Amino acid sequence: MDFELSDERRMLAETAERYLAAEYPMARRHKAAAEPAGFDRAAWEEMAELGLVAALLPPEAGGLGGRGEDLLVVFERLGRAAVVEPFLAQLLGATAIRETGAAADWEPIAEGRRRLAFAHSEPGGRFETAHVTTRAVAEGEAWHLTGAKTVALNADAADAIVVSARLDGAAQDPDGLGLFLVEGTAPGLTRRGYGTVEGGQAADLTLTQAPAQPLGRPGQALPVIETVLARGALAVSAEALGLMEVCKDTTLEYLKTRSQFGRPIGAFQALQHRMVDMLLEIEQARSAVMLAAGLADSPGPDAARALHAAKHLVGRVGRQVAEEAIQLHGGIAMTWEYDLPHFAKRLVMIDHLFGDTDHHLERFLSLEGAP
Amino acid sequence: MDLTYTPEEEAFRAEVRAWIAETLPAELSAKVRGHKRLSKQDYEFWHARLQSRTWLAWHWPVAHGGPGWGPVQKHIFEEECIAAGAPRIVPFGVNMLGPVLIEFGSEAQKAHYLPRILDGTDWWAQGYSEPGAGSDLASLKTRAVREGDHYVVNGQKTWTTLGHHADWLFCLCRTDAEAKPQRGISFLLIDMRTPGVEVRPIVTLDGEHEVNEVWLTDVRVPAENLVGEENMGWTYAKFLLSYERTGIAGVAYSKAAVGHLRRVAEAQQKDGRPLAQDPFFAARMGRLEIDLMAMEIFNLRVVAAAGQGRSPGPEASLLKIKGTQVRQEATDLLRRALGPGAMPYVPEQFDEGWNGEPVGPDYAGPLARQYFNMRKLSIYGGSNEIQKNIVAKAMLGL
Numbered sequence: 001m002d003f004e005l006s007d008e009r010r011m012l013a014e015t016a017e018r019y020l021a022a023e024y025p026m027a028r029r030h031k032a033a034a035e036p037a038g039f040d041r042a043a044w045e046e047m048a049e050l051g052l053v054a055a056l057l058p059p060e061a062g063g064l065g066g067r068g069e070d071l072l073v074v075f076e077r078l079g080r081a082a083v084v085e086p087f088l089a090q091l092l093g094a095t096a097i098r099e100t101g102a103a104a105d106w107e108p109i110a111e112g113r114r115r116l117a118f119a120h121s122e123p124g125g126r127f128e129t130a131h132v133t134t135r136a137v138a139e140g141e142a143w144h145l146t147g148a149k150t151v152a153l154n155a156d157a158a159d160a161i162v163v164s165a166r167l168d169g170a171a172q173d174p175d176g177l178g179l180f181l182v183e184g185t186a187p188g189l190t191r192r193g194y195g196t197v198e199g200g201q202a203a204d205l206t207l208t209q210a211p212a213q214p215l216g217r218p219g220q221a222l223p224v225i226e227t228v229l230a231r232g233a234l235a236v237s238a239e240a241l242g243l244m245e246v247c248k249d250t251t252l253e254y255l256k257t258r259s260q261f262g263r264p265i266g267a268f269q270a271l272q273h274r275m276v277d278m279l280l281e282i283e284q285a286r287s288a289v290m291l292a293a294g295l296a297d298s299p300g301p302d303a304a305r306a307l308h309a310a311k312h313l314v315g316r317v318g319r320q321v322a323e324e325a326i327q328l329h330g331g332i333a334m335t336w337e338y339d340l341p342h343f344a345k346r347l348v349m350i351d352h353l354f355g356d357t358d359h360h361l362e363r364f365l366s367l368e369g370a371p
Numbered sequence: 372m373d374l375t376y377t378p379e380e381e382a383f384r385a386e387v388r389a390w391i392a393e394t395l396p397a398e399l400s401a402k403v404r405g406h407k408r409l410s411k412q413d414y415e416f417w418h419a420r421l422q423s424r425t426w427l428a429w430h431w432p433v434a435h436g437g438p439g440w441g442p443v444q445k446h447i448f449e450e451e452c453i454a455a456g457a458p459r460i461v462p463f464g465v466n467m468l469g470p471v472l473i474e475f476g477s478e479a480q481k482a483h484y485l486p487r488i489l490d491g492t493d494w495w496a497q498g499y500s501e502p503g504a505g506s507d508l509a510s511l512k513t514r515a516v517r518e519g520d521h522y523v524v525n526g527q528k529t530w531t532t533l534g535h536h537a538d539w540l541f542c543l544c545r546t547d548a549e550a551k552p553q554r555g556i557s558f559l560l561i562d563m564r565t566p567g568v569e570v571r572p573i574v575t576l577d578g579e580h581e582v583n584e585v586w587l588t589d590v591r592v593p594a595e596n597l598v599g600e601e602n603m604g605w606t607y608a609k610f611l612l613s614y615e616r617t618g619i620a621g622v623a624y625s626k627a628a629v630g631h632l633r634r635v636a637e638a639q640q641k642d643g644r645p646l647a648q649d650p651f652f653a654a655r656m657g658r659l660e661i662d663l664m665a666m667e668i669f670n671l672r673v674v675a676a677a678g679q680g681r682s683p684g685p686e687a688s689l690l691k692i693k694g695t696q697v698r699q700e701a702t703d704l705l706r707r708a709l710g711p712g713a714m715p716y717v718p719e720q721f722d723e724g725w726n727g728e729p730v731g732p733d734y735a736g737p738l739a740r741q742y743f744n745m746r747k748l749s750i751y752g753g754s755n756e757i758q759k760n761i762v763a764k765a766m767l768g769l
Binding site: 001003072255256267269273277285287288291293294305306312361364 | 372374375376443653654658660666667668669759762767768
């Protein structure tokens with residue numbers, strides 16, 4: 001039993017923390033979010049240079065990590081700085097390619113020079129993993145995709161997009177799915193990029209006979225899609241821990257400095273106890289995410305249960321922390337200018353990615369386990 | 372980061388499990404699991420069996436008869452005992468007074484009392500709370516006045532758990548009424564057979580007798596029964612309250628309760644199928660199980676940190692809060708699971724040797740009663756509100 005990070009991971013964490021503290025203040029983050037691409041290319045390159053992209057990928061995908069613990073370390077740090085650069089999209093795209101077993105030129109991917117995205121969600125599909133109506137049709141060796149994708153993270157400015165599509169079967173059929181790589185420049189692909197509520201970037205895709213390269217052998221891609229979504233759920237759960245810490249620390253600082261009725265508001269027991277509740281639930285969420293990260297590299301029912309538990313709890317606690325942080329601050333937290341609400345918003349919106357609290361509770365219950 | 376037990380820890384678990392399996396009588400574990408009343412002899416039997424392996428005083432240093440376990444071993448041991456339906460270790464002598472004497476007692480006190488705790492000669496009870504001193508324990512009023520080589524004690528203690536079995540009482544008394552509340556308290560050992568000691572039962576809301584009032588009227592206590600220094604009792608009391616809190620989350624109890632809940636929810640029916648398959652009830656159970664999974668890891672994180680020479684400290688307060696929330700939620704769902712079947716109250720079924728026919732299934736009788744009994748968890752040992760005050764001050768600097 002060992003809950004400490006290995007030396008290597010601690011160094012990775014310190015590298016990320018040092019860079020973000022020095023080079024990624026909130027002003028730069030806001031500016032990045034306002035860019036047409038939705039992020040700061042220079043910041044992305046600098047962080048990739050430090051190995052933060054490579055840390056997300058296993059050696060066989062040109063990376064230097066890729067284990068649950070690596071995701072935990074990197075994404076928690078990204079959360080602490082509310083980073084908007086497309087780490088998550090890169091993780092999803094790269095994981096999809098690797099899990100299909102397809103050959104790829106990994107070096108530019110691991111170095112962040114070739115940016116990927118993952119387009120799976122479709123209008124009306126909510127969190128249903130097998131909900132795919134985009135069609136994939138082969139003519140000899142050539143494949144073409146036709147359909148619509150929605151809220152594909154950072155897909156607008158990606159160099160290439162991994163797209164899920166159906167070879168045959170009805171919308172919810174677990175069989176008949178494939179994953180395909182579509183170049184950003186592909187004819188028949190139109191992208192409508194937009195910002196997201198909390199400062200990120202996503203796109204809706206329309207595919208009309210868009211040429212696509214099959215990844216692995218198309219037809220049975222559902223387990224790969226599940227794996228990609230699970231990595232995403234773990235990543236944003238870790239990110240949420242970083243966001244929660246910032247919400248907690250900022251609120252605590254505010255309680256100690258904001259004075260009303262002639263004393264710091266942190267002197268009031270009603271607020272103290274709510275602060276303790278926040279601290280306690282964050283430790284619970286952290287524990288659940290650590291368990292999920294620790295089991296992530298040995299797939300099976302235990303790992304799946306732990307991940308569902310973690311994402312469920314992150315959704316529940318995330319909402320509590322975000323709402324309480326805003327409430328304990330009062331009016332100042334209602335302003336765009338103040339930093340805190342941007343962390344709180346990301347924290348809440350994470351429950352809209354890769355399955356919300358109810359979705360993961362349902363999946364958790366569907367798996368038998370101890371005690 | 373490695374969230375698995377080492378082979379040595381797994382081997383230890385197997386050893387404990389095997390020993391309990393061959394040592395714990397089936398009738399006794401059935402009583403524990405069925406929430407039947409345990410007799411004094413039941414507790415004494417189990418203490419003696421544990422002591423035969425030096426597994427009773429597992430918080431004590433090896434030099435005084437402890438087994439020398441680290442925090443993870445203690446955690447495993449506790450988990451195995453509870454999972455097997457072993458009686459709990461009555462904590463007052465072994466877990467509370469013992470460590471205080473080891474730390475602050477005189478050589479004579481250690482030599483006299485510690486072996487008698489281990490071999491079961493003395494059953495100890497705790498004299499802390501008073502009718503007017505609960506969360507504000509330092510405001511206690513029981514007076515001890517020095518007269519020659521005795522203290523004369525007058526006052527009233529309350530919530531004295533299993534005090535009706537006790538031979539001895541460790542007792543906080545005020546010896547200096549002028550000093551600040553925390554400065555004038557002394558830690559006395561009182562023989563319950565001394566004239567002027569009277570134990571009166573308190574029947575709790577579930578109809579049970581477990582706690583008592585202890586009335587002290589002109590009780591003469593030899594001065595040599597003072598632990599440590601006069602007026603320093605608050606320090607010892609706080610040491611006792613903070614000592615060895617790795618088990619404070621009660622993870623093993625919650626695991627046992629959740630396992631029981633699953634079985635009950637499988638056995639109970641709703642709309643022609645097991646209650647466990649009802650989406651509303653299943654969702655409640657699922658949330659509880661997830662809280663418990665997280666708490667187990669949280670507990671182990673704190674245990675592991677303590678194992679590396681760091682003290683659990685105020686994190687123990689967080690574990691106490693969450694642990695009681697989870698256990699109370701489990702008892703709430705157990706009660707709800709029964710529907711109208713939770714209503715019948717047949718207390719004699721918990722008596723030793725009762726042979727009657729229970730109303731409803733065997734498991735039903737204790738559940739509503741347990742729910743009410745377990746409300747105590749968030750009140751005793753420092754109420755959850757007091758724990759929050761501690762955390763606010765110690766961890767948040769508020």
